[in-house]
Amino acid sequence: MFDGTPAHMSSIGGVRVVLHGAAGEVTGSCTEIITPTARFLVDFGMFQGGPEQEPRNTVLPPVDFPSLAAVIVTHAHVDHCGRLGMLAKLAFDGPVLCTEPTAELLPRVMLSSATLQQTRVHEYRDGTAPTSRILAPQNLVTAIPIRKSPPIVLFTHRHAEAVIRRLRSVPYQCWERIAEGVDVRFHFASHVIGAASVEVRVQLPGRSKAVHILLSGDVGPLSNPLLAPHQWPQDAPDLVVMESTNGARRFSAVDRTEAFFNIMEQARRGQQRVLVPTFALGRAQTLLQLLASASRAGILGGMPVYLDSAMAVRATELYARNPSELASSIHAECMRGVNPLHFPELHALMSRRESEAIDRVSSGCVVLAGSGFCDAGPILRHLRLAIDQPDSRLLLTGHQLDGLLGHGLLHGATRVEINGAALDVKARVDRIEGVSGHADANDLLEWLRRMPELPKMVVLNHGAEQARDALAADVRALGVSSVLLPSAGQQIEVA
């Protein structure tokens, strides 16, 4: 099934798939599809997880970039699109295809990434880079990640702008020809606004039936309260390349809304400051939907909610402007002129100055700020001010990366260092499970089961090894005869 030939060296009569990233891990998504008439990439994501992962982004996959027919982007999360800005340097001059909302988001994501890369260089030079680590208890102690060399600039604004000019949006469900005999189309993935699964149809010479491949991208939960449900292809795919982020997890059926409302109620009564680490696209909007419900139920009772992320504010506007991508009940609200993610207590903070102004707020409040892993961004500054205050709370709602501050706080850190200040953890730390943009194992299996026919072959990507292994066993039990867990660079022959 596999051979050791680098993808760009092979000459083929069939269709091959190569994972160049997210193979046994959750970042760096990049899959190459090779047909007799065209090669193209689906996603060109960044490897994430701290300074030690950064150099991996400079190691390019063995892809002949100038000859690619297209680069297709499933959605605007950095682990799927974070290296697009490098394409201009790699002499790629084809189209970058994505859905309309993703085409609106990508310029902002790429330009702010270019700014962030430059900022990191300045912070490194000036010795002002944000830092955090766990000081106690002993079993959780972490070291401040040491940079052995200056931060890497993968691309500049100029490079990003060159790629932005290559963006082309394609409506969901519409076939787009990218080369002779090769067509692609997008299906709702119910993960974040604009997210898509990608169906590839390849008509091989002399074959009566086209080869169909479905690349899941990131798959959202099946009963997503915010986004429209998934779409499945009409033709049975020969191969499904499928994410496995939560392949080993099953979220309990306990209603997260009640737990969330209880925390908000306690915060309002106790005049507590609740810090909620979040990501700008997806997690922020899921939390805003919960907060909007809390507001309508009178639970917030005027307690201010600060959304401390210009990117999250812009992404939230995009949700309201694309009602057809939202769950039907939310769609109906939009049609009545109600913004489902807006409520009277919500305040958007668009600058550092506005962010610093809420340091003086002494009443109960909720602060949504990035990063969701608590390793960078404004949440670090908010944590430094609040983590040693008993009337503060930290509410964690998603997966925390091992070794980073959020992970340590989730697992009982009692003393931490944030931006040089050693602090006792006196804030209460809560966790609500299931506020995830990713399907759990049950939903991933059900998503696969709802294909017109079970595929003969499934390739699992975008999951840690343990998650991939667990999902592989379940997919085999479902009746799929060939479940592959390739490493990066291995070629998979489809037809």
Ligand SMILES: [Zn+2]
């Ligand atoms: Zn994603």
